[in-house]
Amino acid sequence: MKFIEFIDAKAHPMRVFRGCGSVLHEHIPTVGRPPAVYSAINEERVFRAFQQSAEPMFQLPVTGAWNWLAVAQHHGLPTRLLDWTTNPLVACYFAISSGNPKDDAVVHAVNIPADDIVDPSKNPDPFTIDRVMFLVPAKSAPRIVNQRGLFSVHNQPDRAWVPENSDKFVIPAAMRPRFRRTLFKMGVDHSHIYPDIVGLCEMLKWRYVERIGIGTAMIG
Numbered sequence: 001m002k003f004i005e006f007i008d009a010k011a012h013p014m015r016v017f018r019g020c021g022s023v024l025h026e027h028i029p030t031v032g033r034p035p036a037v038y039s040a041i042n043e044e045r046v047f048r049a050f051q052q053s054a055e056p057m058f059q060l061p062v063t064g065a066w067n068w069l070a071v072a073q074h075h076g077l078p079t080r081l082l083d084w085t086t087n088p089l090v091a092c093y094f095a096i097s098s099g100n101p102k103d104d105a106v107v108h109a110v111n112i113p114a115d116d117i118v119d120p121s122k123n124p125d126p127f128t129i130d131r132v133m134f135l136v137p138a139k140s141a142p143r144i145v146n147q148r149g150l151f152s153v154h155n156q157p158d159r160a161w162v163p164e165n166s167d168k169f170v171i172p173a174a175m176r177p178r179f180r181r182t183l184f185k186m187g188v189d190h191s192h193i194y195p196d197i198v199g200l201c202e203m204l205k206w207r208y209v210e211r212i213g214i215g216t217a218m219i220g
Contacts, residue, residue, distance in 0.1 A: 006169040007088045014112040016084040017091035021099015023106045031078040032158035044127055050077050066120050070137035081151040089188045096176045105171040110163045129155045
């Protein structure tokens with residue numbers, strides 16, 4: 001399979017993947033995307049407001065600006081982070097399950113230099129980095145663990161990032177259903193990506209609509 005060949009090509013110990021529902025998608029974090037007009041001041045203000053208001057909502061304290069930023073991204077706040085994964089199958093699932101089903105999807109692969117991994121002791125402030133770096137978050141949420149997730153952190157979040165040493169694998173729109181069925185057989189589905197009741201129901205709804213497992217006991 002060409003996708004397996006893509007995964008094996010140019011093996012690198014710090015190779016990360018991002019799946020997008022359209023080949024037209026650019027690497028722009030949510031805080032820098034239209035329709036909002038990006039403002040560095042407003043970005044930091046909304047982040048600080050999140051910290052102040054959300055702190056009582058967590059059973060365990062969140063420590064450090066980087067962990068707070070990862071938590072904010074995880075819960076849907078517009079941030080300067082983009083989601084990546086070290087698992088190419090997870091990236092493939094995000095690609096084929098998002099966007100317009102009529103669009104070609106894509107999986108991007110990037111090699112991370114060791115110097116571009118965030119060290120909070122050297123870079124304590126996420127808003128003062130001078131280049132795109134990568135944040136490996138604390139494995140505090142089951143979703144992050146299952147997705148083998150990490151984030152790129154963008155110093156200019158309103159500008160599209162074009163990484164060096166990158167590759168991409170385009171998944172034609174017509175191949176989306178086949179890829180999703182194959183990933184399901186490999187144990188990568190919505191209930192794996194989102195390990196909660198909502199994720200389980202989304203997976204079972206997909207099986208119901210596609211008639212996968214209907215007529216026999218639905219196992220796993």
